[in-house]
Amino acid sequence: MTDFKDRLSAAQKEVNEVIEAFLPKEEGKARLIFEAMNYSVRNGGKRLRPLLMRESFRAFGGDKLTEKLLTEPFMAAIEMIHSYSLVHDDLPEMDNDMYRRGKLTTHAAYGQDIAVLAGDALLNYAYETIISACVSADTAEKRLAAVRAAEIISVKAGVYGMVGGQTVDVSKTGQRLDDSELEFIYELKTGALLEAALTVGAVLAGATDEKVAKIETASKRIGMAFQIKDDILDETSTDEILGKPVHSDAENNKTTYVTLHGIETAAKEADRLAAEAKMILDELGLCGDFLSGLFNYLVERQH
C-alpha cells in the first residue's frame, strides 16, 4: 500500500505538470480571466480524471509520441472541464459555497461575474486544447482517433452527461429522490466524466471497439462505487480528514445512497461494484496494473 501511495503521489505530480503546461499565460488586457481560470484549476484537486485517462492509455499500450501529442492535451482538457463544473457549481445561485479544499472558491475570490466567465472560459479552453490536438495529429488515422475521443468527452460533459445530471440534481434540490433519480444523477453528474477519462485513454491508445466497450462498462461500475464512497465519507469522516464539512448531505436534506439504504448496504454495494469493475480489468488482462490499484483507491480512500 505504501508503494502504491508513493506511486500515486508521483503520478499526481506528473499529471499536475502536464496540466500546468496547457494553462494559458496570464498576460494582456484580459489578464484577469487567465488569472481566474488558473486559480480555478490550481485547486489542489486529486487529478483523478487525467490520471485515469493516462493510465488507461498506458494500460492499453499507447505509445510515447501519441501520449505527448494527443493524450496530454486531452488530460489537461478533461481537468479544465471538471474545474469549470466546480466553479459554476459553487456559484451563489447553485450550491453557494465559499470554500473548496480550504481555499476561497472562484466567485468568492474574483466576484460572481468573473466566476461565470472563468467557467465559460475553462470549458471553451478545454475544447480549444482538444481541437488543437486534433489539428496537429501526425497521421489521418490518429486524427480520426482524436476526433472520436473528442466526441466522447463532448457527449459525456454535456446534456447527455454531466450537465444533464447536474440539471436534475439542481432542479430536485430539497426534494426526496427515488432510486432511479439518484442513479441518474450519479451516473451523469460524476460518473460520465470518469467514464470519458477511461474510455478516451483506450480510444487514443487504439484499443479495439470491443475493448473500449469493456472499459466503458468497468468505468460505469467504478464511477458509481466512487460516488457511493463519497456519501459514506460524508457520514463517517471528520472535517479535518475530508478537507470539507462532513454531514453536509444530512444537513442539506440531500438524498444520497446512504440516506436511502444505510451505511452498511452502501459499503457492500460500493465493494460489489468495485469488484465487478476490477473483474473487467482482469478480463482485459490489466489486473496487475497501476490502473487496478487506482480502482481500489477510488473506493478505499479516506478523503
Add this chain to the structure above:
Amino acid sequence: MTDFKDRLSAAQKEVNEVIEAFLPKEEGKARLIFEAMNYSVRNGGKRLRPLLMRESFRAFGGDKLTEKLLTEPFMAAIEMIHSYSLVHDDLPEMDNDMYRRGKLTTHAAYGQDIAVLAGDALLNYAYETIISACVSADTAEKRLAAVRAAEIISVKAGVYGMVGGQTVDVSKTGQRLDDSELEFIYELKTGALLEAALTVGAVLAGATDEKVAKIETASKRIGMAFQIKDDILDETSTDEILGKPVHSDAENNKTTYVTLHGIETAAKEADRLAAEAKMILDELGLCGDFLSGLFNYLVERQH
C-alpha cells in the same frame, strides 16, 4: 433593396430551419435543460453568424454535400455559442436584463441556476455538434478542413476572442474607456464570432490560405462597422424600431464609439470600414454576391 430584403428573409428562414434541425429533443429526466436551451436559441435573433457562414461558404464555391455534412452543423453551432453568450450576459451578476427582443431572458423564465446551466449546455452542445461533424466527415481531407474550422471557432469564442472581450467589458463597467480598450472589446466581444463565421465558411469551402486571410481581414472591418452601427442606433433609433430600450449606453454611462467620437465621425468610420470590407470582397471576386449585400445590410440596418 426590396429584392435584397426578400432574399434576406428567405435566407433567414432557411437558416432557422438548419438551426432547428440540430436542437436537442425535449425529453427524458433532464428535459428541463433541453427546454431552457431551445428557449434560449429560439429568441427571434437575426441569425447573422450562421447566415454569414453559409454565404461565405457558397461564395467560395463550397459544394452541396459538404454544406450538408459540415457547414450546416457548424452554422447551428455558432448560433448556439452566440446564444449561450447572451444567456450568461443577461444574468443578474452580469447585465441583469429581464427582456431580450420582447421576451423574458432565460434566467427570468427559468431561474438563475438553470440559466447558468443552459448557457453551459449550449456551449458544450455547440462543440458536440461540431465534433460529431468532424467524426462523420467523408474523407481525410474534409476531416482536416473540419478540425481546422473547429479550431477557428474555438479560438474566436474563447479567451483570445469573445470571452476575453467580455471580460474586459465586465471588469471596466462604469469606467471610462480609452480608444484602445474600446477597440479591444469591439474586436473580441462581437467581432471575433463574426470573423469566425466568415472564415469558417471559407475554410470549409476549401479556400486557399491566402483567400482565407483576406476574408478574415474583411470580417474584422465589417465586424467593427457593425458594432459602431449598434452604437449609432442606440443613440438615434426608437424603442419600437430597435426592439429594446434606446439611449441605454448613455444611461449606463457606457463608453461607446459614439460617446468617444460623436455620431458624425462614427457614421463616417462605419462607412469607411464597410467600404474597405467590400473592396476586399471585390478583390476576391465576390462583389456582386449576396454576401456583399449582407455587408451593406450590417451597416445600413435600422435595427
